[in-house]
Amino acid sequence: MFFLTNRAGRSTGRSRSMWLAPVAAGLLGLLLAGCEGLLEVDLPGSLTEDALRDPALAEVLVTSTVGDFECGLVDMWYPGQGFEEWQNSSQARPNALAGIRSQLLGVYADPCSSGTGPIWTPLQVPRQQAARAIEFIRSFTFSPTNLPDTTFLIAKARLYEGYAIQLLAESFCAVTFDASPLITRTAAYDSAEVKFTEAITRGLTVTGARAAEAATVVNAARVGRARARLYQWQYSGGAAADVIADASAVPAGFQLTATYDANPARRRNRLFNNNNIAKSMHPDPDYTNLRIAADGTHLQGGTAGVADPRVEVLIATSSTDQDGRSSFPARRQQKYKARNSPIPFSTWREARLMIAEVDPGQALAIINELRTSTQGLPAGITTTGWPLPQISAATWAAMTAAQQQTAVWEERRRELWMQGVQAGDKIRWAYPPWKLFDEYGQARRDVTTIDDPLTQGIDGTGCLAIPYLERTSNVNLIALLP
Numbered sequence: 001m002f003f004l005t006n007r008a009g010r011s012t013g014r015s016r017s018m019w020l021a022p023v024a025a026g027l028l029g030l031l032l033a034g035c036e037g038l039l040e041v042d043l044p045g046s047l048t049e050d051a052l053r054d055p056a057l058a059e060v061l062v063t064s065t066v067g068d069f070e071c072g073l074v075d076m077w078y079p080g081q082g083f084e085e086w087q088n089s090s091q092a093r094p095n096a097l098a099g100i101r102s103q104l105l106g107v108y109a110d111p112c113s114s115g116t117g118p119i120w121t122p123l124q125v126p127r128q129q130a131a132r133a134i135e136f137i138r139s140f141t142f143s144p145t146n147l148p149d150t151t152f153l154i155a156k157a158r159l160y161e162g163y164a165i166q167l168l169a170e171s172f173c174a175v176t177f178d179a180s181p182l183i184t185r186t187a188a189y190d191s192a193e194v195k196f197t198e199a200i201t202r203g204l205t206v207t208g209a210r211a212a213e214a215a216t217v218v219n220a221a222r223v224g225r226a227r228a229r230l231y232q233w234q235y236s237g238g239a240a241a242d243v244i245a246d247a248s249a250v251p252a253g254f255q256l257t258a259t260y261d262a263n264p265a266r267r268r269n270r271l272f273n274n275n276n277i278a279k280s281m282h283p284d285p286d287y288t289n290l291r292i293a294a295d296g297t298h299l300q301g302g303t304a305g306v307a308d309p310r311v312e313v314l315i316a317t318s319s320t321d322q323d324g325r326s327s328f329p330a331r332r333q334q335k336y337k338a339r340n341s342p343i344p345f346s347t348w349r350e351a352r353l354m355i356a357e358v359d360p361g362q363a364l365a366i367i368n369e370l371r372t373s374t375q376g377l378p379a380g381i382t383t384t385g386w387p388l389p390q391i392s393a394a395t396w397a398a399m400t401a402a403q404q405q406t407a408v409w410e411e412r413r414r415e416l417w418m419q420g421v422q423a424g425d426k427i428r429w430a431y432p433p434w435k436l437f438d439e440y441g442q443a444r445r446d447v448t449t450i451d452d453p454l455t456q457g458i459d460g461t462g463c464l465a466i467p468y469l470e471r472t473s474n475v476n477l478i479a480l481l482p
Contacts, residue, residue: 053136053139053140055140055141055142055143057136058136058137058140058142058148058150058153059148059153061129061132061133061136061137061157062130062133062137062153062156062157064129064133065126065129065130065133065157065160065161066126066156066160067267068122068125068126068129069123069126069160069163069164069258070258070259070260071122071266071267072119072122072123072125072126072164072167073167073258073343073345073420074258074260074268074269074270074271074343075119075122075123075270076119076271076418076420076422076423077270077271077274077281080281080418080422080423081281082462082464083171083422083423083426083427083462084284084286084422084426084432084434084435085283085284085287085417085418085422085426086275086281086282086283086284087281087282087283087284087285087438087439088280088281088438089279089280089281089282089330090279090280090281119167119168119171120168120172120464120466120467120470121467123164123167123168124164124168124177126160126161126164127161127164127165127168127177128178130157130158130160130161130164131157131161133153133157134154134157134158137150137153137154137157138150138154149206149208149209149210151202151205151206152202152203152206152210152213152214152217154198154202155198155199155200155201155202155203155206155214155217155218155221156199156213156217158195158196158198158199158202158221159195159196159199159217159220159221159224161195162192162193162194162195162196162199162221162224162225162228163192163224163345163346165177165188165191165192165195166188166189166192166224166227166228166231167420167423168188169185169188169189169192169231170185170231170421170423170424170427171423171424171463171464172185172463172464172465172466173185173463173464173465173466174466175187175188175466176466176470176474176476176477179473179474179475179476180474180476181476182466182476182477182480185231185463186231186232189228189229189231189232190228190232192224192225192228193225193228193229193232196221196222196224196225196228197221197225199217199218199220199221199224200218200221200222200225203215203217203218203221204218216256219249219250219251219254219256219346220254220256220346222246222247222249222250222351223246223247223250223254223256223346223347223348223350223351224346225246226242226243226246226247226250226351226354227350227354229242229243229246230243230354230357230358231424231428233358234428240358240359243354243355243358244355244358244359246351247351247352247354247355248351248355250348250351251348252348252373252375252376253348253373253375253376254347254348254351254376255344255346255347255348255349255376255378256344256345256346256347257342257343257344257345258342258343258344258345259340259342260339260340260341260342260343261339261340262338262339262340263339268339268340269336269338269339269340269341269342269343271333271336271343271418272333272336272337272338272339272341273339275331275332275333276332276333277339279330282330282331282332282333283313283331283333285439286300286432287311287313287417288300288313288315288331289301289302289307289313290307290308290311290414291304291305291306291307291308292305292306292308292371292388292389293305293389294389295389295391295392295395296367296368296371296389296390296391296392296395297391297395297407298407298410298411298414305389306385306388306389307385308388308414309381309382309383309385309386309388310335310377310381310414310415310417311335311414311417312333312334312335312381312382313331313332313333313334314331314332314334315329315330315331315332316329316330316331316332333418334380335378335380335381335417335418336378336380336418337380341379341380342378342379343378343418343419343420344376344378344419345419345420347376347419348375348376349370349375349376349377349415349416350412350415350416350419350421352366352369352370353366353370353408353411353412353415353416356408356411356412357408357412360401360404360405360408363404363407363408364391364393364396364404367391367407367408367411368390368391370411370415371386371387371388371389371390372386372387372388372390373386374386378419391407406431409425409429409431410431412425413425413431423462426462427462427463430462434462
C-alpha cells in the first residue's frame with residue numbers, strides 16, 4: 001500500500017490509496033508481462049573473475065595496468081602541493097585534510113576522476129592490477145592461434161608494478177600492500193627493486209616481434225632499479241656501485257613517457273589542466289624565474305644570465321587564479337602544453353643525474369653533458385637555447401663539497417620538474433628548505449611533529465600518512481592506532 005501526497009508533501013489519506021492499489025497492481029502485472037524480454041537483458045559493466053581468465057585478454061590486462069599507472073602518476077599534482085612543487089590557488093584548502101581525505105568513497109571508486117587525492121589509491125590500483133595480470137597470464141592455457149609473448153607481458157607488468165611501489169614509498173611514511181602489516185619505506189624500495197629485476201631478467205630474453213618493446217622495458221626497469229637502489233643507499237648504506245651499474249647501462253636519449261588524451265577527464269594531463277585551464281593550482285614560487293649565470297652557476301630572480309628553459313613559468317600580469325588574489329598574479333607552467341601532453345617518468349637524463357649524486361667525481365661532467373645535449377628532453381621544452389651555460393672546472397673547484405652537492409640537487413630539481421620525483425627528493429634533501437607558510441601567509445606544514453604513518457598528515461620531514469580507510473579497515477593497522 002502506498003500514500004498519495006499533495007504539493008505540500010502531506011498524505012492525502014488512506015481511502016484513495018485503497019482503491020488505487022488493485023488498479024496499480026493490474027497495470028504492473030501487464031507491464032511486467034510485456035517487458036519480460038527487456039528485464040532479462042544482461043546489464044553491461046558487470047565482469048566476473050572467470051571472464052578475465054580468457055587468454056585473449058592477456059594483452060588487455062597489461063594495457064589496463066599501464067593506463068591505471070598513468071592516471072596515478074599524473075595525480076602527483078595533489079601531493080605536489082605538500083612537497084612544495086605546486087601551490088594551491090583555489091578557494092579550497094585540500095591539504096588541510098591530507099591525513100583523512102581518502103576516506104571519501106569516491107576516491108576509491110574512481111581515484112583518477114575524483115580529484116580529491118592523495119595518491120595512495122591511484123598508485124595501489126596499478127600495483128594490484130599488475131600482480132593480478134601476471135597471476136592470470138600464468139594460469140592461462142594458450143592455443144597455437146592465440147599465443148602472445150607471455151615473457152614480455154610479465155616483464156612489462158613487473159615494470160609498472162615496480163614504479164607504483166617506488167612512488168608510494170617515496171611519498172608515504174610507510175607502506176602496506178593488500179591489508180598487510182606495515183613495512184618501512186626502505187623495505188618497499190627493496191620490493192620495487194625485486195620487481196624491476198624480474199622485468200630486466202625477463203625482458204632480456206625476449207626476441208622476435210616484441211624485442212624492441214622489450215628493450216624499452218629493460219631500459220626503463222634499469223632506471224627504476226637504479227632509483228630504488230639510490231633510495232636504499234641513501235637510507236641504509238648500500239653500494240653506490242649498484243646505482244652506477246644500472247644507470248650507466250641506459251642508452252643516451254632514452255625516455256619512457258606516460259601518455260594522456262584531451263578526453264575523457266581521467267585521461268587528461270591534469271598538471272596542465274589544473275594549472276593552465278582550471279587555475280586551481282600554480283607552480284610553487286621556488287620554480288619561478290630560474291636562471292643560469294654566465295659561469296654556469298644556478299640563479300633565481302633578476303635578469304642576469306639566461307632563463308632556464310627546463311623550468312619555464314609564465315607570470316600573468318592581468319590574471320588571477322580561482323582564489324581571486326590579485327596581489328599574486330597567476331603562474332602558468334609551460335613544460336606541458338596541452339591536456340594530451342605526455343609525461344616522462346623513466347629517462348636517461350634521470351639516470352645520469354643519479355650517477356652524479358652517488359659519484360661526486362662525475363658530477364661536473366654530467367651537469368655539463370645534460371646542458372649540452374637535447375637528447376631525451378620532454379617534448380614541451382624549447383631547445384633553441386641549447387647549449388646552456390657550462391660550469392668550468394675552475395668554478396667547480398672553487399665550490400665547497402656542500403655547494404657542489406647543492407648544485408647537483410638543483411640540477412636534478414630543474415631537469416626533472418613535474419616528472420614524479422619531487423616527493424622523494426624533497427624528503428631526502430629538505431631542499432629547498434621547507435617553508436612554514438605559503439605566500440599567502442597560511443601555514444603549510446607542522447614541523448614540530450615526527451614521522452607517523454598512522455596519525456600525522458604532512459609532517460616534520462614531509463612524508464604522507466596512510467589514508468583513513470586503510471588505517472581503519474586493515475586489521476594490522478587498527479591495533480596500532482591510539
